[in-house]
Every structure is written in C-alpha cells, then in structure tokens.
Amino acid sequence: xxxxxxxxxxxxxxxxxxxxxxxxxxxxxxxxxxxxxxxxxxxxxxxxxxxxxxxxxxxxxxxxxxxxxxxxxxxxxxxxxxxxxxxxxxxxxxxxxxxxxxxxxxxxxxxxxxxxxxxxxxxxxxxxxxxxxxxxxxxxxxxxxxxxxxxxxxxxxxxxxxxxxxxxxxxxxxxxxxxxxxxxxxxxxxxxxxxxxxxxxxxxxxxxxxxxxxxxxxxxxxxxxxxxxxxxxxxxxxxxxxxxxxxxxxxxxxxxxxxxxxxxxxxxxxxxxxxxxxxxxxxxxxxxxxxxxxx
Amino acid sequence: xxxxxxxxxxxxxxxxxxxxxxxxxxxxxxxxxxxxxxxxxxxxxxxxxxxxxxxxxxxxxxxxxxxxxxxxxxxxxxxxxxxxxxxxxxxxxxxxxxxxxxxxxxxxxxxxxxxxxxxxxxxxxxxxxxxxxxxxxxxxxxxxxxxxxxxxxxxxxxxxxxxxxxxxxxxxxxxxxxxxxxxxxxxxxxxxxxxxxxxxxxxxxxxxxxxxxxxxxxxxxxxxxxxxxxxxxxxxxxxxxxxxxxxxxxxxxxxxxxxxxxxxxxxxxxxxxxxxxxxxxxxxxxxxxxxxxxx
Numbered sequence: 001x002x003x004x005x006x007x008x009x010x011x012x013x014x015x016x017x018x019x020x021x022x023x024x025x026x027x028x029x030x031x032x033x034x035x036x037x038x039x040x041x042x043x044x045x046x047x048x049x050x051x052x053x054x055x056x057x058x059x060x061x062x063x064x065x066x067x068x069x070x071x072x073x074x075x076x077x078x079x080x081x082x083x084x085x086x087x088x089x090x091x092x093x094x095x096x097x098x099x100x101x102x103x104x105x106x107x108x109x110x111x112x113x114x115x116x117x118x119x120x121x122x123x124x125x126x127x128x129x130x131x132x133x134x135x136x137x138x139x140x141x142x143x144x145x146x147x148x149x150x151x152x153x154x155x156x157x158x159x160x161x162x163x164x165x166x167x168x169x170x171x172x173x174x175x176x177x178x179x180x181x182x183x184x185x186x187x188x189x190x191x192x193x194x195x196x197x198x199x200x201x202x203x204x205x206x207x208x209x210x211x212x213x214x215x216x217x218x219x220x221x222x223x224x225x226x227x228x229x230x231x232x233x234x235x236x237x238x239x240x241x242x243x244x245x246x247x248x249x250x251x252x253x254x255x256x257x258x259x260x261x262x263x264x265x266x267x268x269x270x271x272x273x274x275x276x277x278x279x280x281x282x283x284x285x286x287x288x289x290x291x292x293x294x295x
Numbered sequence: 296x297x298x299x300x301x302x303x304x305x306x307x308x309x310x311x312x313x314x315x316x317x318x319x320x321x322x323x324x325x326x327x328x329x330x331x332x333x334x335x336x337x338x339x340x341x342x343x344x345x346x347x348x349x350x351x352x353x354x355x356x357x358x359x360x361x362x363x364x365x366x367x368x369x370x371x372x373x374x375x376x377x378x379x380x381x382x383x384x385x386x387x388x389x390x391x392x393x394x395x396x397x398x399x400x401x402x403x404x405x406x407x408x409x410x411x412x413x414x415x416x417x418x419x420x421x422x423x424x425x426x427x428x429x430x431x432x433x434x435x436x437x438x439x440x441x442x443x444x445x446x447x448x449x450x451x452x453x454x455x456x457x458x459x460x461x462x463x464x465x466x467x468x469x470x471x472x473x474x475x476x477x478x479x480x481x482x483x484x485x486x487x488x489x490x491x492x493x494x495x496x497x498x499x500x501x502x503x504x505x506x507x508x509x510x511x512x513x514x515x516x517x518x519x520x521x522x523x524x525x526x527x528x529x530x531x532x533x534x535x536x537x538x539x540x541x542x543x544x545x546x547x548x549x550x551x552x553x554x555x556x557x558x559x560x561x562x563x564x565x566x567x568x569x570x571x572x573x574x575x576x577x578x579x580x581x582x583x584x585x586x587x588x589x590x
Contacts, residue, residue: 024446029471033446033454084411089382089403108384109457112407113450116379119411120445123418127438135430142437143422150415151319151328155408159328162404176324 004285008051011071014064015050016042018072022125036106036114037121041079044097048218048290049074049185053193055282056207060197066131070141070192073126077149078185080118083111085158119149131196141195148188157181161246169247175216182222183215190214190283202275209272210283217265218290223248224258229294266291299580303346306366309359310345311337313367317420331401331409332416336374339392343513343585344369344480348488350577351502355492361426365436365487368421372444373480375413378406380453414444426491436490443483452476456541464542470511477517478510485509485578497570504567505578512560513585518543519553524589561586 002010019041026035050071057067086093086101087108094104103111126145132138147153157180164177190211194203227250249258269287273280297305314336321330345366352362381388381396382403389399398406421440427433442448452475459472485506489498522545544553564582568575 028447030446030451030454030458032458033451037446080411084407087384087407089407110454112379112382112384113446113454113457116375116410116414116444117446117450119414120441120448120450124438124441124445127434127441135434138434139422139430139437142434143419146415146419146422149411150419151325151332151408151412152323153415155412155415156325156328159325159405159408162408163325163327 001281004282004289007282007285008289011051011054012047014054014068015047015071015075018068019075022069022072022076022121032106033110033113033117036102036110037118039099039105040083040102040114040118041076044099045075045079046293046295047075048286049078049189051286052186052189052211052214052283055280055286056190056193057196058282059203059207059276059279060194060199061279062193062195062197066196067193069125069129070131070196071189073122073145074185074189074192076118076122076125077145077154077188080115080122081149081154081158081185083118084115087111090158090162122149137195141192144191144195145188148184153180153184153188154182157184164247166245167247169252171252174247174249174252178216178219179212182219183212186215186218187211206272206276207283210269210287213265213269213272214287214290217262217269217287220249220258220262220265221291221293223250224255224262225293225295226250227255262291296576299577299584302577302580303584306346306349307342309349309363310342310366310370313363314370317364317367317371317416327401328405328408328412331397331405332413334394334400335378335397335409335413336371339394340370340374341588341590342370343581344373344484346581347481347484347506347509347578350575350581351485351488352491353577354498354502354571354574355489355494356574357488357490357492361491362488364420364424365426365491366484368417368440369480369484369487371413371417371420372440372449372483375410375417376444376449376453376480378413379410382406385453385457417444432490436487439486439490440483443479448475448479448483449477452479459542461540462542464547466547469542469544469547473511473514474507477514478507481510481513482506501567501571502578505564505582508560508564508567509582509585512557512564512582515544515553515557515560516586516588518545519550519557520588520590521545522550557586 023038023041024034026038028034053071053074054067082096083102085091086096087103094101102114123142126142131141149155157177160177161181187208190207194207249261253261266287270284273283318333318336319329321333323329348366348369349362377391378397380386381391382398389396397409418437421437426436444450452472455472456476482503485502489502548556561582565579568578
C-alpha cells in the first residue's frame, strides 16, 4: 500500500484532471461563464469529498474510471455551494482558497449562474456514462445526490444555518444543522464511491455510519480552525464565525472539549469500519486526516 | 377529443397536484425554505412546459403517470430559473405571476437557496420512479435535462442575455441567445414527454424541429407582449425590456414583422408534425396557443 500522502496527491491530481475535462472550455460560448466555472472549481481545494469517494470505492472494488466521475459530480455540487455561499446575500466573503471569490473576481450575476450551471453539470456527469453495471442502480445514485444537495440535504442545512445566526442553538440543534449542511454531501461522497462497485446492505450501513461520524468531525475541526488558524493558512477569512455571531462547536463547547469531540468521532468512525478489513484502510487514514488537518 | 381549453385545464390541474405532492410540506424543516419553494412554484404560471410534455407524450403513447413527473421536473427547473432571474443581481424584478417575487416576499438568501433546492428537486423527481421501461433510457432523460439546464443550455442563455444588455445584437445572435435561454428547456419538455413512451428516431427528429420552432415563437410573442400588454395582464412588469435597453425581436424587427415571424414559426411547427397524424393534434393546438396568447 502506497504512502497516504502519495495516495491523496494521486487522487487529487486525478480529480483535477477529470474536472478539467468535464468543465466546458472557456473558449466555448458563453466564454465568461465557462471561464468563471473553471475559476470556481479548478486549482484548489482539499478535495475531501473526492478522496472519500475514492477510498469508499476501494472497499467495494469499484473501477477507478467510474469513481472519478462520481467524485467529480460531488465536488461540483460542493463547489457550486461555495460560490453561492460566498455571495453578498449569504456569507458575503471575499476570499476562498486564497483567491478572490467568484462574485468578486467576476460579478454577482455571473456567480449566481456559475453555481446554477455547476449543479446541472454534476448531474450531467453522473449520467453521461455507466457508473454501475445496473442502470437502475445508477438512477438511485443520481437520486442520492439530488437528495443530498436539496432542501432536505445541503441547501436545507444552509437555510438552517442562516436562520441560526445570532440565535442560541444547543448542541443537538447545531448537529442537526451540520448533518444537513456538510454531512449530507459527505455521506453522498462515501456512498456514491462505494456504489460504483459491488456493495451489500451491511457494508452500506457501516459506510453510512462512518460518513456521519466523519462529516461531523470535519465540521468540528473546521470550527476549531476558524477560531485558531490564521487566514493565510486557511485560504479563507479566519475568525468569521465569531465575527458573524454564528453558533459553532467552539462557541458551545470551547476549544478543548471540541477537540475531544473530534477525537471521539474519529474513534467512532474507525469502529464503524471494524469489519471491513484492509480494503477500508484508506477510509481509516482519511478519518485521521480529517481530524488532524491544520488547514 | 376534448376541447383544447378543457385539456389544458386538466393538464394544469394535474401539474399543480404533482408539484404540490413533490414539494416538501412547509411543516418540514427548514420550514421557511420549504414555504418559499412552494410559494415560488405553486398557484400560478401558464405551465407551458408541462403542457408540451403532456402533448408530446400523446404522440408516443406515454403513460400519463410517467409524463406528469417529467413535466413537473421541467417546470421546477423553469421555476428555479425565474426565482434566480428575478434577483437584484440579475433582472431585479419585484413582480412575478401577479405576486411579489421570492426575494421580495422572503429575502435574497432564501431566494438563492430556493432556486438551488428546486433544481435538486427536479433531478430527484426525474429519478424517484421508473419513467421509462428501460432504466438506461431514463438515465439519458436525466442527462437531457441536465444539459438543457446547464451552461450550454438555459443557464448559458442567461449569461449570453446578461452580456447582451445595451449591445447591438443582430437577429442570428438574438436567436442564438433564445435557443439557449428558453429553447433548450422547451426542447427538453417535448423530448422528455415523448421519451416516457416509445419513440423512434424519425419522431424524435420531428419533435426536435417542432420544439425549436415553438421555443422561438414563444420568445417572439413574449417580446411582443412585453412591448404591448399592460402589467396587469402579464402578471409581471411590462415594458421592462425596453427600459433595460435589452435587444428583443420587437426592437430589431418592429411589432409588425415580429408578428409575421411568429406566424412563420407556427407554420414551420405544424409542418414538422405533418407525418405524425392525429396523436400530434395537441402539439398543433399548442403551437397555435403559443402564438395567439395574450398573456
């Protein structure tokens, strides 16, 4: 088994290549829109969701040529959500991945259309070629992504997030928000990667539980980093949650207890994978990575 | 064959019922988002795209229970595009279907999320149940909608539209814009309705040509109505194109010649259906309706 860092670099490079191929060239009309779509998606990001898809695909013996398209589709949904989230009507953020956000570099109308078109492109990619031996399974995969992205998934989580600004949420309410806002798409990454291969009900249940733990851990660590890391390391504006008076794991628990929670979630994620043996090793390494990352 | 007006009313009522069932109840969290999604979609609109889907389904003997879901999916894409289009960053319109637009009635952030979530819901509906005997065909249907909605379809058309404000477009450029902005989704309505039944290559070609004519005719008539009809009749702000200095068929051709073009497109649409006999009668009536409407 290659070293984790080499593996992540290979997956990230593969994701970049797939995304660059799937995104329309900026020479195609409407050029400015396509240029902005490529600007929003390419050349940055940790690609956590694609990494999870690739790692889950290893559990089910999935063909990497299939997984890369599932991974790209999920990443496009994530990228669109960042573009819309950064807009003045939402978080009004000027910096993302160390670059000006799309509405700053281009304009608001273009940012709106970039997000819209990236979402459509995700569903295009997920249906453009066989990702499963069974087309009916692939239809279920498309629905899984649609539900994860929609009002009972990511978009719903953002609505709950918006409604919670300045309100005293308790821990279950904060968890409920994050299960939607980031958890739904992380779950989709894991399950779609797995469904590119052959997956039984017990494995699905294990992966589902793993994804829930990792999704929450990701958010807890995000909150810790937002409170502690400098803007230069994050590539986005640090300290923004506190400035916006947003409830976070740090504001509710303090940094020390938030760190403990992240470690508990990591342990639970490992436990969920206990019966999946060596093929789940990358998922274990990703659980560690998500908790230990510093950016 | 029932009277055209009774048929459209039945299809519109069916569409309203299907949409009301597919949209999450406003009692489900996040309530405000779901309330706004229902506000954006229900209780208004000509439902031209669903009518086209139902009429095309009659050509191919499609099961109405299937067509209604394809029709609802296309209408949700249309509805999301209106919500985003009306936002201050785009057309900044306060009135739609005789009611305050979503960002006016709710707020901008909610309008952004409503559009995003309606697009996801369209793909959910298109995959939630069998719409074709062959799941592989259904995957193609999903891709057709994704392409029609995306940067090489509707969203791309809106980008071209934005870039054209205040610029002297010629007729081919205006047509290119509308083939994307409204034509792509109208084409998807016709083809998805047809694909719920059994469709051969010759029929697809005929329907494709019909859809192109009807899509352009729809836009030409829209431009005439925007120039001539009072706001109360339209249910949206009239005279807005001229005020925004937008190129339209009326600004390029004048009203008389625009009317002639609409009649030519209607004749072409009828010609495309010539070999499809009686089952295409509703599509013929719709071509007449699109050109003769006064709202």
